[in-house]
Amino acid sequence: MHAKRLTASVCTVLLIISLVLSACGSSESSQKSGEQKLDKDQTLNLFFESPTTLDVNDVRNSSEFQLLTQVQEGLVRTYTDKNGKEKIEPAGAKSWKITDNGKVYTFKLRDYKWSDGKKVTAQNYVDSVIRLLDPKKAFAYAFFAYDIKNAEKYNAGKAKAGDVGVKALDDNTLQITLEKPTPQFNKKFGFVALFPIRLDVIKKGGETYATDYKAQVFSGPFIIKSWVKDNSLVLKKNPKYWDAKNVHLKTVNFKTVEETSTQASLFQSKQTDVIAGTQQYIKKWAAEAKQGKIQYIHGNTPLTSYIVFNQKTGGTSGLLKNAKIRQALSLAINRQDLVKLVFGRYRPAYGLIPNGIQVGDKDYRDDVAQPLKPLYDKYNGNKSELQRLFKEGLKELGVNKKLGDVTLTLITTGTDALSKSEQEYYQQEWEKNLGIKVKLNILESKLFVADRNANKYDLLLNGWFGDYNDPSTFVDMWTTNNGFSKFFGYYSSKKYDQLYQSLDGVTDDAQREKIYAALEKQLIAEDAGVAPIYYGDSQYFVQNYVKNISFPLFGTPIDFSRTYISGKQ
Template sequence: MCSKKLTATICAVLLIITSLLTACGSSESNQSSGQQPDKNQTLNLFFESPTTLDVNDVRNSSEFQILSQVQEGLVRTYTDKNGKEKTVPAGAKSWKITNGGTVYTFKLRNYKWSDGKEVTAQNYVDSVLRLLDPKKAFSYAFFAYDIKNAEKYYAGKAKAKDVGVKALDDKTLQFTLEKPTPQFNKKFGFVALFPIRLDVIKKGGETYATDYKAQVFSGPFVIKSWVKDNSLVLKKNPKYWDAKNVHLKTVNLKKVDETSTQASLFQSKQTDVIAAQQQYIKKWAGESKQGKIQYIHGNTPLTSYIVFNQKSGGTSGLLKNAKIRLALSLAINREDLVKLVFGRYRPAYGLIPNGIQVGNKDYRDDVAQPLKPLYDKYNGNKSELQELFKEGLKELGVKKRLSDITFTLITTGTDALSKSEQEYYQQEWEKNLGVKVKLNVLESKLFVAQRNANKYDLLLNGWFGDYNDPSTFTDMWTANNGFSKFFGFYSDKKYDAYYKKLDGVTDDAQREKIYAQLEDLLIAKDAGVAPIYYGDSQYFVQNYVKNISFPLFGTPIDFSRAYISGKE
């Protein structure tokens, strides 16, 4: 989710980031103990308001959170009592893989949309073809490129009928891939591949994507009400195929920005789950040891970045130069940032975070972080950092004093934590490089407008892995990727050539070597983006919340089988 999933600013994601369970609060640990649900089945959560309800146009973590609970894909992912990912049949009741790993055939279960119509294999076919429609230009179109002729269709070099997705009958869906692709079976439950209803989309017209009343739902819940940028209410979907195992009647989601306000609401039990920050982690971890609350923590597939505007060079005109970008990246003391500002996370010197595997090996345990040697060389040495920056200026033919250069950082975060982060970057660059940095904190719509108009040098963003393979982090930097505009329009033909080497490669050691080449080129040699920290999960849950799940990939929180017991 998303991710997995794109964020306007990384602080927005951190309110609802997903986790790998390493402690209590598993998805299976409570019902089996004989605890009975209360009469009042209401769950209260924080959230970030989604920008779209169109599954094909999903981009942000907030959208994955809502859409994963109101729609149903082929599979659903939970975490078991040991914190391990568990993928179970959902819209599909079974599937088989044939023809050397290139043909995937799914048998759909009998399940319905909220208007009573049957979900069919054609609904899935329509979704894939709409996702790939070049006129739509959906950001996640590349996600389906494993499918035969999918990329050609998106490029206008093949027709829809040539794409390897077919409805063999109403309940049989088949994908044919270009070549064996090890990570494809990890994409089954991805929101952008969920089924759609073309008739509903047509009827909804231009406002379909943002009008909850125009939607039909196939998941555990339906949207009852939505006050944008404020609150959203879900109700149980009585037509859901597994409604008997959905206990929650109502889920109230509320947008609350300030960390202190969130903490107060959690302590007074006005909200049931919180992703803790700063001093609250230590406080509540202590309370969890006393049995007062549940503490769920571990890795999460998230890397935060500082993005450089490489299309126009930014408002300064300087960011097309790799040495200038590298100097800006190396000027940030990541250790101090995670310790002093956040009180959590791991400093990032690579693209791919902890917990991502190649085969059965953790990639980060096997591959050294490419930026770390350079960081160790330049850390604390202002004169060498400034000399590196000046070399970049010379390559551009720019004759300016460092003190005459101003960079513009755009962001949307207005809460106290976001402000601390923004000011930290500003101080580091001004102190270590001698340049000036203008902070431009904007409301969301203006932020998007400024970004799209290239009126920035730097912005804060992050990427949440969509599935458990390094390709979920490496594929988004290829040429013509749908997310290019969100990450500064990085482009390098050498990077694309490295990525092409992955085609048809199933040997894990060989794939890991290629991923390492991609990471080194992007992060250290090209300085295409500056990784800042790897995410972690620090969730606290009220004791009366049972069976809630925090998948490592997909939705941040899956509460579809959760229930309340012992609150009354």
Template sequence: MNKTFKKLSAYLAAAVLFVSAAGFAQAKATNFTTVTLKEINYSKPTNMDKEQFLNIPFGTDIKTLDLSKATDTYSHAILELAFEGLTKTDTKDNKSDVIVPGVAYKYEVSKDGLVYRFYLRNNAYWTDGERVTAQDFVYSWTRLLDPNTASDYAYLLYPIKNAEAFNQGKAKASDLGIKALNDTTLEVTLKAPTPYFISLTSFSNLFPLRKDVVEAAGNSYGQDPSKLVYNGPFTVEQWVKGSKIVLKKNPKYWDAANYYLDTVTFLVIKEEATRMQMFTRKQVDTSTARGEYLKRFQKEAQKGTYKLITGYDRAENYVFFNNKDKNKLFTNRNVRLAFSLAIDREKLCKYVFQRYYPAYGWTPYNILIGDKQYRSLVPEPLKAEKAKYPTDAALKGLLQKGLKELGLNPNATYTVTFLSSGTDSFSRTIAEFYQNEWQKKLGVKVKIDAVSDFGTFLDKVDKGDFQIGAMAWGADYNDPMTFFDMWITGGGNNSAKYSNKKYDELIKKISMEPDNNKRLQYFKEAEKLLVVDDAAIAPTQYRDRYNFTHSYVKNWRLPLFANYELKGVYTSGR
């Protein structure tokens, strides 16, 4: 969830942006610079409760425990606790993230920024007692790229030498720049210096996997937690689909002594009112909030009843159009743009979500390019476009122009289908908002196709069985690329089925360019192309963070570019 990070000093200054915040020891070698990762220390427990557990609410169920195939936030949240990558993302102040040790305790980077060597600790074990080795990373990363895996996140590893070619069936696995020099040394060769590469190594799709365990499970791998081995601080003891996921402390984890929670239960609670009630009754220990609940919890936080983590998030809500719409309508740019500009983003934030910030660009605040916020450097491109169509009549005229270009009757009334990601009351409220906006301003009829769960929603999106949909994208690392490379032709997370050779070329230029000033200009051009010139998607809201926890939860924190980090967390006075 995070892509940041000229000569070697510039490559490293960016690549270890987060590391520097934590502090690191650096020793220069002839051809490599060594970075020794350092941990964050937290207050030691006092007056711990006899039973150490947490209950955390989830808005929907996870989709899989197969880290090569996981795409949803909820699955990633579990994987981050049950597995561990080369590095981890943590925070001490809930404002800035740092890269801390994971399976690797240090790494080296060559002066040309192309070769990384990761040194693995000797005390990292799988739950069955086997050592975690460099080969486990080679296998996992190769599996992620293997076209037979069909991973939506394969493109994350495209910075690696021959990775894209292998993923497209044009190279062999042995050609990949991923090598185990021995059991404890992993060497990665990139095709070009990649400023954000280090921050990728803490993302869950890049965690290790045991070949024998994956192959023994076959196509069912990731569905039965009892058939998996884990190398993270917790194991998945139980997954009751649609209900809960229960994690237990992993005594074989190398840093188990600094994890105090014995059980962490994630409860699937779809209805907001239920979640709010359970939070006030201490049946769940943490929650977000909106509307009247948000105001009430903020007051309680001021009194010390709850702890509050707030600020800009790393995520953005958006509407996406099927650019390959079998009914033709959304294959036209002007049609898509009319639907995008017809959305009253201010009203959506104020009355529907009762929080967040209106979005007229495709990268939120908190996303850095080098050491500067991208959004503060690049104006939101949809604002200028919106000013060209100030009335409903102007928007309808834009729609009619698109209909004419498609050879359709511009005066006819068309029915479009909005795919809703759930049947709960809030999902219905969101769907009905879009329905009312488009029907009133554009004169179309909007049918709502509500599916029962998020997994079904993702399946329909993957198959292109929709016309319009809406969801959120959370940054995988701290660089604008995490918001842009998903829209390349054929990208696994390209929900809009968008394809433009010029856009693809821009993303390729960015991937080969270490100079952040040049990258900034390419990103600016790509953003305008995506949301205005092609109007492939409609950004709607920059998300914020309002996370409340009960005061008895100690050392609670939420890294921006990870879901949860529970090291040092305990309860006292529950």
């Protein structure tokens, strides 16, 4: 949610846009619109990070998931019930059946329309899957459809589009055939990158289609009315939406605000309606929630933040190809102090997969020990051992340098006070514990992307928000040549790839869990392919007059499609 995935953003941006709930908090206001009088002014005000694309097949960032799930409609919608359980409900599909031992999915579409009045058809879904997999497009999420028959082969140029197991049996019937039974596939089919598309609209929009809101047609509860990039975006109710009678909001205003203190002022003055709690504000607002002044929703979230190592070129220093150097950098970070002193929230991460992700009915993190913890306990706080490990890495590379002569470059975005505190914490930890120098290169988004793509970095900050409730959403992105490889340092391991392939056709939950644990250990502890730093949580505060707002576990951070305003006036 749902994720959502990050590419060019500092992990702390997720404070604005990421949320999931557990049993300690309700996922939505309990009132139904029929039980209360709706205000005349049905306007919702939210913070957000400006999206980089409106193309559902090219979705990557949390901001894009947030927007596209509200202006487009896929087969299903996901939400989280009052007990923190993930639920799915029919949306574009009114029903479906699964046959052939779990290999064939047949969806019956409801009669719904695009905002220009044309019917949404099964072929629109077929076109989306084929376009997502088109090897010439190189969409990052192409791998997400690999469960479908011949999808991976087509994406690799080894099969034809017509061989892919997705067909429109008629305008209202979509059939998807998998390579083999895949337990987690039924958690995927509401995913944004699989939403229907209009090839005629895309063709007409040309090169600017993906960033021109006026070139779009919409099938969801809202349409985009205006967009000032990196500043604000306005949604209006879509009168042609199939369930428009249950969409009560007339306007949704998004605004980009970086500074935490400014966000807090806007929330306190009721100029915004939902806010993520950070630092000192959590305690203050939690007390106000106890007094009934605002709503407080909190729990786990399927997010892991990372420090990414440049393993393609070794970085600007040329050193990051070495596993021992990466390991020393990972182990030098005191995660407990970070979450306590800098954020005042979150859980230290010593694994890849966060709390709340399930294998079958079991919580994976409750069942599997975190693979980095034993090494962390051995090395953390022991400067001499950490430095010895780093020096061994230098020796293996044939580099004759003193630690004080080593300079690594960390690139990131984020100029607000909280981001700066996080960036400086890493810099201080590495310089103090390893005796090296670390250069902070804080860039605006476009320059960050340019430097990342040009490999002008050693380290960068990123995070991964799970897309569905299974560990595979955290392990699949690390396979060689995955569409997200460049965002996460180009990690590549034949052993990891082979372990991942061993999941094929495995339906037994216990066996799948063992393979996931082996993958996690290989990536995090043995290869030090990435450094997990913290697992996310949700600390959200909502104005009392906002009713029936939902914070799904996966899909979109906030679903306001059935939200309404009552009692603000």
